Structures are given as structure tokens and as C-alpha cells.
Amino acid sequence: MSVPASGWELRIGEPGYPACLLDSLRPPRVLYGMGDPRLLRSGLGVIGSRKTSPYGRSCAQLFAGWAAEQGVVIVSGAAMGCDHEAHRAAIDAEGPTVAVLGCGPDIDYPPASRKLLAEIREQGLVVSEQPWGTEPTKWMFPQRNRIIAALGAALLVVEAGLPSGTFSTADHAADIGRPVLVVPGSIFYPGCTGCNRLLRQGATPITEVSDLADELRSLDLLDTAHDMGLPDVRLALSPVRGRDRELALALAANPMRPDDAAYALGMDLVGVARSLAALEATGLITRYPDGRYGPARAR
Amino acid sequence: MTQAVIGTFALSGVEPLAVEVQADVGAGLPSFAVVGLGDTAVMESRDRVRAALRASGFDFPSARIVVNLAPAPVRKHGTGFDLPIALSILAATGQVPRTALEGVRAVGELALDGRVRAVPGALAHAVGAVARGEALVGAIECESAVAAVPSLVYHGTATLAALRLGLPPASTCQRHARVYQPPPTPDLSDVAGQEGGKRVLEISAAGGLNVLFVGPPGAGKTMLARRLPGILPPLDPAEALETAIVHSVAGVDERPALAGVRPFRAPHHTASTAGLVGGGVPPRAGEASLAHNGVLFLDELAEFGPAALQALRQPLEDGAVRIVRAEGRVTYPSRFTLVAAMNPCPCGFAGVAALKDCTCTDAIIARYQARIGGPLLDRIDLSYRIDRLEPERLLQGPSGPDSATIRERVVQAGEFARTRPGPPVRLLSGAELLAACRLPPAARRTVMACAKLYELSGRGVTRLLRVARTIADLDRSVRVTVEHVREAATYRASIR
Structure with missing residues (x-):
């Protein structure tokens, strides 16, 4: 398979290979990418289940959109649901975003993300350890999750049920000492069971935009001096009686x-x-x- | 003279066409021909007539017999020509008094033993006879049905032999000889919970508005829909006759309609286009016409054939179905309230709280919902999501007012609406509808805000106003207020 026009390849040890990926227990030997290679820097992983509730989508939009606005690279997997919302929010905020695929970076998978992937290749970066033209197979996706975990300085889980592929990413992140941030969900809703279990296992709860801001500041992803407006996550009910x-x-x-x-x-x-x-x-x-x-x- | 003429009717849809049956009994080799574009049933009538005449004690003339059905170019279907053919031959041969058949039309099938049997469409024939100022001769068993047609002179007879001395005395109708007891309709108070669905039905009944219920299997969509006829106001006599004529022509029992019960038709989703809106040779009424002045219930809307669904657009728009075939055009009345029910996705469980139950992807769900088609959805005024009830609420038993109470409210809303001049709300649009709503400025602003928020098309705004006007009628409010518009907005379409 030939290299597409905007594609590039980066070998481990070459200049530009992101240092954060070396934290991974098994860093990818070669990165195949389409888009802006400067985005290969520490960012915020934002992940969640493919089948989402409006709550999960809102959270993905809120936190990913806000962080991207502050210039934090949003790293996710371009899957349906939470991933999709996180990338979309970053693009809408004209912020940086990286999609890590389990197939070749020139393959549109899942097909429903075709339009989104085209935009990310244009305005952000689509990257993979699989060579050009590699069709997706099931085992590639847990492998790709370790790259998402390593590329993010922290991992934010917005919504996850049980069992969930999200856990493989969270495990990879915990293994290499990345903080795992979790948005709590309803205890009644099956789609939030995974999130709440992660919290019980010691993940950091995120209930305000300022919680996320504090975490990002401690990881040097945010300018400490910079005072940004923090949106309030709760309903502005004052005029309603x-x-x-x-x-x-x-x-x-x-x-x-x-x-x-x-x-x-x-x-x-x-x-x-x-x-x-x-x-x-x-x-x-x-x-x-x-x-x-x-x-x-x-x- | 060896010729005689008697009138009868051929049916084109529900329209009776006057047909003359002319008989010529002349010299020649014995034969019996029927000309004038009859179908197989008409051709076979020769054998029935021959046997019935003999069995009734008449002579079947050993002569050359030609019967013409005029106007000859019109296709004629069915067995109703047996009786007039027999009478024309009897009159031509002087076996019944010729004078008795003047100003009379005859319709009926003959049994081989000379009994006169009913044929479908007796009510349409009766209406035709009254319109022409003529009497009608036919089977005695139709007597109670045709009694519903005002000022009809009907000579019912059980046998051909009874006509030997002329027509039997006209029954100036033993009206309601046997009072018909319509079967009981299920009651809304049988349904536990589902207050929203019940309210939507009440609004639909009050305004004659079309409804779509979306929800998982077993949630109670069908149970609700089947209870709509129970809260509809009874048919008025003119409507009852219109509906009964369609039923009569189609060979469906017309007694419930004559008793004022609104029809409820629930065709299965495998129904063909012809079955749903009418068609075939000769063109027959479809379910949409049998539901005239009543309810057409389409369960599993997305499973119906796309062609059949799209064919519903004409009756929904015009209140009539026009079937055009090589042999001519036929119009059936078809003004009904559409109640449709569907699952949100092929597996049926999309959006049910236990998420993992639904196995459909977003693309599959979108494709499933797209089957209904925008033009049909555009004609649905009220839409509501029906979900399964929590078991605890189910076990609390039925709740809410019974059908009789709601029907009373519906009837009163109808009376209130009729105090306004002009057509009913479901037929209004544009300036007329706005005038009927008499929106105060605040309500007008709410309508505009809704149009913007929900991205309503022009037709969408019309639907919103029709529903709001009907809710206001239920509240007996001359003006449509902000609250009415808001409630209407909550029943807007959930799929697009």
C-alpha cells in the first residue's frame, strides 16, 4: 500500500517521536500518521462507551470542548458515542485533537465516523501503529488503547458501563502511572456502572470544570497564571419558578x-x-x- | 308485444348507475343470450334464472331470448342482475303484470329454487332509488338495513313466486324491527398508567387528528389504540349512512355503522396497496375506505410496504380515494383518523432504560424510522412515546377516568368547536386556522419560539396550531393560550 499524500511515518528514536509514548510498556515501533505531527504531545485522553446516554454525550462535549479551548490536545479513538462527541467538541472549539485508530490511519473505521475522520485529518491528527491500508481486526483495538493511554498525560472517562473496552484503556493508564479521572454517573443507570466502579477503585472524580482545570494544571498542561472562565455545569434555574x-x-x-x-x-x-x-x-x-x-x- | 324493460343498478364504487334490463322474447331456435358487457357472474345468471323460473312455477319460454343490459358499454359485475333479468322475461311473456314493474328498480340474486337473495350494496341501491324517485324490489333480508334510507319505498320479497301477482306491499319499514346491539368496545380505564397516551387519544378524538405511538413491544400501544373508538362521539345519521354504504358495497356488516358505531379497521401489516386503499377488478374499497368516518389503525407502521403507506397520502389529504383503472374511475369516500404504532427500531428496544437490550446501531435505527417517509409523517398531528410501565405501577391496577367520562369531554369539545363558523379544525390551515385560534400576543410569541426551537416547517406550525386549538376546545376556551400551545408542543413528532 502506498503512502497517502498527507501521510508520514515516524520510527522510534527519530526526532519528533513523542517522549510520552516511551512511557508505554511497549511503545509502537513505527507511527503512521495523517495530519499535523506537532500534535504528538502530551494531551488529555477522553474516552467512554460507544452506546451513550445524553448525559455521557453532554459530559464529553463539556469537558473535551473546554479543555480543547484551552489548547489541550484531546486524544481519543474516533469510535461512536463518547469518542465521537469528544473529537467533535474539540473541532468545534477549534482546538487540537488526535484520533488513534486500531486500523491503518487511512481507513475510515467505524464507517459512521468517516466525516469526522476527514475533518480530523484536515485540522488535527489521525495516527496508528498499523501500516497503511490495514483493515481493522478485533484484537487491534485493545492494542491501540495503550497508545491512547500513553499519549494522554491524564485519562478522562466520561461514561462507561460494565463490561466495557474503556477499562482496558484505564488499566493501561494506571499501569504507566497516568491519573485516571472519572465523571460520576447515576447509581441507577446501567450505562454508568463502570464509571462508578472506577471511582471506588480510586480514580479521581470530576464534578466541576474546575476539578479538571486543577488536574490539568498539576500536569503542566495548563498555564497556571492564565485565568480562564469556568463554565458552570449545573442548570441555571434562577428564572424558573x-x-x-x-x-x-x-x-x-x-x-x-x-x-x-x-x-x-x-x-x-x-x-x-x-x-x-x-x-x-x-x-x-x-x-x-x-x-x-x-x-x-x-x- | 314480446319485449319488456325493468330498471336496476350497477355500482361504480359506491355510486349507483341506472341500468335498464331489456328482454326480447322472439321466434327462432330456442336460445338465451345476455349482452351488455356482463362479467362471468352475469353470464352465469342465465342458468340461475332458467332454474329459478321453473322452480317458481313459471314457464321458461322455449324461444329465442336476448337480454340487453343498457347502457351496453358499461362493465357490469355481480349477481344482482338475476332478479331484473328474470322479471324482464316474465313481463315480456305476460307472466307478471307489466304495469307492476313501472317506476320500480329490481336488484337481487336468485337461488335455483326461486328464493331471492341479498347482494352487496343494498344501501347504495336504495340511495339510488330514492334519488330517482323510484321504488326498489329486492331480497326481504335487506329490509332492516335499507330502512335507514329515508323515504325509500322497498318491496322486499323472499321468493320469485311471490311476484306472480305483482309487487308485494311496500314495507314502509318496520324501523328497528330488531334493535341491533353493537358489541361492547374496550374501556380506557382498563389501561394502567399511560396518562400521556390517554390524553393524546382524547385530543385526537376531539379534533379528528392523526396519532403516532412509538415504543417498545408490549408497552400498550395497541391496547391504547383499540380504545379510541370508545371515546369518539357517535356517528350522526348522515355519517352513519355514508359509512354504512361503503360497508354495504364491500359486503361488510353495515349494522354497527347504522347503529352509530364508528368503524375501527386494523389491517395487518402485510396488507397490499389495493387492500389498504382499494383497487382490483372490479375496483373494491380498501381498508382506508372501510374506516370512513372512523379509525384506521396501522400497527407496526414501519413493517407496511412503502408503496402501501405512500398510497395513504391521498385519502389523508383529500378524504377520498380515486382508483383509476382501464375500465374507468371509481371514487370511494375515505375520511378517517389515522392511528399508527411502531417500534423505535427493528429489535424494538431502542431508548429503553436497560440499554444493552437494544442491538441496533444508529444507522439501522435511522433506516428503520426513514421507512415511514416524511410526507406521511407530515400528516401525523400527535406523536407520543409509549414505554413499558414499572411493574409496581402495573400492579396498582388501572387508573384514570373511564371511556364514558372522556367521551363526554370529547363530545362537549366538539360542541364548543362547532360554535365557531367554518370547517372543523383538522381541515383548517393558513389564515383560517390562525383566525380560529385567536392567539393573544403572548401565545403568538410562544408559537414563534416553538417554530424556531423545534425547527418546524410550515406544515409543522399548522399541526402545532391544530393541536393547540383542539386542546383549547377541550378547555372550552375561545382563545388559544400559551399553555395550550405548550402542551401541543410536547406532543410533536419524536422521529423525523
Whole structure:
């Protein structure tokens, strides 16, 4: 397979080979890349499950988008779900992002990420230890996870269930002493079981943008002097009153369908239906594709 | 004179076309021909007529018999021509008084023993006879059905022999000789939870608006939909007759419709296009027409053939189906409330809390939902997600008002809506709809905000206003308020 126009290869020991990758227990011998090679520097790994809840997507957008805005390289795997949201948020913030693939860097996998990968090759970097034209096979992805773990100075897990491929990346990160940061999830929601287990095993909880900022500062990824505006992750409910407010708080804690919300709060369904549209109009609450209502994109 | 004429009807859809049956009994080798584009059933009537005449004690003339069905170029279907053919021959040979058949149309099938049997479409024939100011002769068993047609003179007869001395006395209808008891409809209070689904049905019933329920299997979508007829207002006499005529022509029991029960048709998703909207040779009414003035329920909407679904667009838009075939055009009335139910994805479990249950990828889900097609979705006013109930709520048993209570609210909303001039809400759009809504400035702003937030098309705004106007009717409010618009917004489409 020939080298694509924008492609390059980098051998271990050559100038430009990232020092952080040498921390890996088995650093890749050759890196095949498409895009800007200067992005091969310590960044923040952002990962999570492929099947996500709106909560997981919001968290990926919020933290990856904010960090990318500050110039931190967002490293992820271009998979569906959380990976996708993290890359997308970085690109939307015009920040740096690196996608590490388990196949050749010129292969669009998964196919649904084709458009995203094209943008990352253009504005960021797509990298792999697999040579050009290598089709994906199952065993390559756990291998690729060790590169994501090593390229990030820290690893942020936004949402993970059990069992999850996310754990292989988190294990690699812990093995080489990278801090594992985790966004806690609902104890009721199966898609968050993995996150909460990581927390119990000693990962650092991230519940505010300032938590992430502190971690990044301690890793010298952020300029200490630089004072950045920290977005508030909680709903700005101040103008909302009465029935609407009670409903908004309940939905922020636990996204629900109108019927369930009416039942849980002992409200009349017609009243709930009317309040929901009012809350949607404020932009605080939104309807998810599955018919539940919950906090809108946390930005 | 060896000729005689008697009137009858051929049906084109639900339209009765006047047909003359002319008989000529003349000298020549004995033969019996029926001309005038009859189908096989009409050709076979020669054998039935011959046997029935003999069995009834009449002479079948040993002569050259030609029967013409005029106008000859119109195709004629079915066995209803047996009776007029027999009567024309009897009149031509002087075996029944010729004068008795003037101003009378005859429709009926003959059994070999001379009994007169009913044929589909008795109500359409009756309407045709009244329109022409003529009497109708037919099977006695149709008497109770045709009694629903005002000012009809109907001579019901059990046998051909009974006509020997002229027509039997006209039944000026023993109305409701046997009062028909429609089967009981299931009640909404049987359903536990699902307040949202019940509310959506109430709004649909009040405004005649189309509904889509999306949810996993076993959540209760079908259970809810089947309870819609129970909260619909009864058919008024004119509607009842319209619907009963379609049923009569299609050979479906017309008694429930005549008793005021709105039809509920639930074709299986393997239904063909012709089965759903009508077609075939001769063109028959489809389920969409049998649901006229009632409910057409399409369960598993995404499993229906794309061609069949797209064919529904015409009746949804025009309230009628026009079937165009080589032998001509046929129109069936077809104004119904569409209630559709579908799963969110092929496996059915997308968006159910236990995420790992759903095995479909996003691309598969998108493809599945795209099967419905934008133009059809555009005609669905109310959309609601129906999910499975928590077991604890299921075990608490049914909840909420019963169908009779909701039906009362629906009837009152309908009465309130009729105090406004102009057509019903479901037919309104544009300036007329805006005028009917009488939006205060705040509500107008809410509508604009909704249009922007939900990226509504022009038709989307129309749907929002129709639903809001109907909710306001349920509240008996002359104006559509902010609250009404907001509630309407919550029932907007969940798939696109």
C-alpha cells in the first residue's frame, strides 16, 4: 500500500517521536500518521462507551470542548458515542485533537465516523501503529488503547458501563502511572456502572470544570497564571419558578418521560406536558431521542 | 308485444348507475343470450334464472331470448342482475303484470329454487332509488338495513313466486324491527398508567387528528389504540349512512355503522396497496375506505410496504380515494383518523432504560424510522412515546377516568368547536386556522419560539396550531393560550 499524500511515518528514536509514548510498556515501533505531527504531545485522553446516554454525550462535549479551548490536545479513538462527541467538541472549539485508530490511519473505521475522520485529518491528527491500508481486526483495538493511554498525560472517562473496552484503556493508564479521572454517573443507570466502579477503585472524580482545570494544571498542561472562565455545569434555574422549577430539578437529577415525571412528582400529566415545553423554551431541558426529558447540552 | 324493460343498478364504487334490463322474447331456435358487457357472474345468471323460473312455477319460454343490459358499454359485475333479468322475461311473456314493474328498480340474486337473495350494496341501491324517485324490489333480508334510507319505498320479497301477482306491499319499514346491539368496545380505564397516551387519544378524538405511538413491544400501544373508538362521539345519521354504504358495497356488516358505531379497521401489516386503499377488478374499497368516518389503525407502521403507506397520502389529504383503472374511475369516500404504532427500531428496544437490550446501531435505527417517509409523517398531528410501565405501577391496577367520562369531554369539545363558523379544525390551515385560534400576543410569541426551537416547517406550525386549538376546545376556551400551545408542543413528532 502506498503512502497517502498527507501521510508520514515516524520510527522510534527519530526526532519528533513523542517522549510520552516511551512511557508505554511497549511503545509502537513505527507511527503512521495523517495530519499535523506537532500534535504528538502530551494531551488529555477522553474516552467512554460507544452506546451513550445524553448525559455521557453532554459530559464529553463539556469537558473535551473546554479543555480543547484551552489548547489541550484531546486524544481519543474516533469510535461512536463518547469518542465521537469528544473529537467533535474539540473541532468545534477549534482546538487540537488526535484520533488513534486500531486500523491503518487511512481507513475510515467505524464507517459512521468517516466525516469526522476527514475533518480530523484536515485540522488535527489521525495516527496508528498499523501500516497503511490495514483493515481493522478485533484484537487491534485493545492494542491501540495503550497508545491512547500513553499519549494522554491524564485519562478522562466520561461514561462507561460494565463490561466495557474503556477499562482496558484505564488499566493501561494506571499501569504507566497516568491519573485516571472519572465523571460520576447515576447509581441507577446501567450505562454508568463502570464509571462508578472506577471511582471506588480510586480514580479521581470530576464534578466541576474546575476539578479538571486543577488536574490539568498539576500536569503542566495548563498555564497556571492564565485565568480562564469556568463554565458552570449545573442548570441555571434562577428564572424558573413553581411547578416548572420542581420539574426541572427532578429531570436534572434523573431524566424521565412525561408520564413518569407526573407520577414521581404527583403532578397532573397535562400540567407536566405544559411545563415541559416551557422548560424546553428556556433551553435548560430538552427531549432526548428516547422520549425522556432531561438537562440540555451542558454548555 | 314480446319485449319488456325493468330498471336496476350497477355500482361504480359506491355510486349507483341506472341500468335498464331489456328482454326480447322472439321466434327462432330456442336460445338465451345476455349482452351488455356482463362479467362471468352475469353470464352465469342465465342458468340461475332458467332454474329459478321453473322452480317458481313459471314457464321458461322455449324461444329465442336476448337480454340487453343498457347502457351496453358499461362493465357490469355481480349477481344482482338475476332478479331484473328474470322479471324482464316474465313481463315480456305476460307472466307478471307489466304495469307492476313501472317506476320500480329490481336488484337481487336468485337461488335455483326461486328464493331471492341479498347482494352487496343494498344501501347504495336504495340511495339510488330514492334519488330517482323510484321504488326498489329486492331480497326481504335487506329490509332492516335499507330502512335507514329515508323515504325509500322497498318491496322486499323472499321468493320469485311471490311476484306472480305483482309487487308485494311496500314495507314502509318496520324501523328497528330488531334493535341491533353493537358489541361492547374496550374501556380506557382498563389501561394502567399511560396518562400521556390517554390524553393524546382524547385530543385526537376531539379534533379528528392523526396519532403516532412509538415504543417498545408490549408497552400498550395497541391496547391504547383499540380504545379510541370508545371515546369518539357517535356517528350522526348522515355519517352513519355514508359509512354504512361503503360497508354495504364491500359486503361488510353495515349494522354497527347504522347503529352509530364508528368503524375501527386494523389491517395487518402485510396488507397490499389495493387492500389498504382499494383497487382490483372490479375496483373494491380498501381498508382506508372501510374506516370512513372512523379509525384506521396501522400497527407496526414501519413493517407496511412503502408503496402501501405512500398510497395513504391521498385519502389523508383529500378524504377520498380515486382508483383509476382501464375500465374507468371509481371514487370511494375515505375520511378517517389515522392511528399508527411502531417500534423505535427493528429489535424494538431502542431508548429503553436497560440499554444493552437494544442491538441496533444508529444507522439501522435511522433506516428503520426513514421507512415511514416524511410526507406521511407530515400528516401525523400527535406523536407520543409509549414505554413499558414499572411493574409496581402495573400492579396498582388501572387508573384514570373511564371511556364514558372522556367521551363526554370529547363530545362537549366538539360542541364548543362547532360554535365557531367554518370547517372543523383538522381541515383548517393558513389564515383560517390562525383566525380560529385567536392567539393573544403572548401565545403568538410562544408559537414563534416553538417554530424556531423545534425547527418546524410550515406544515409543522399548522399541526402545532391544530393541536393547540383542539386542546383549547377541550378547555372550552375561545382563545388559544400559551399553555395550550405548550402542551401541543410536547406532543410533536419524536422521529423525523
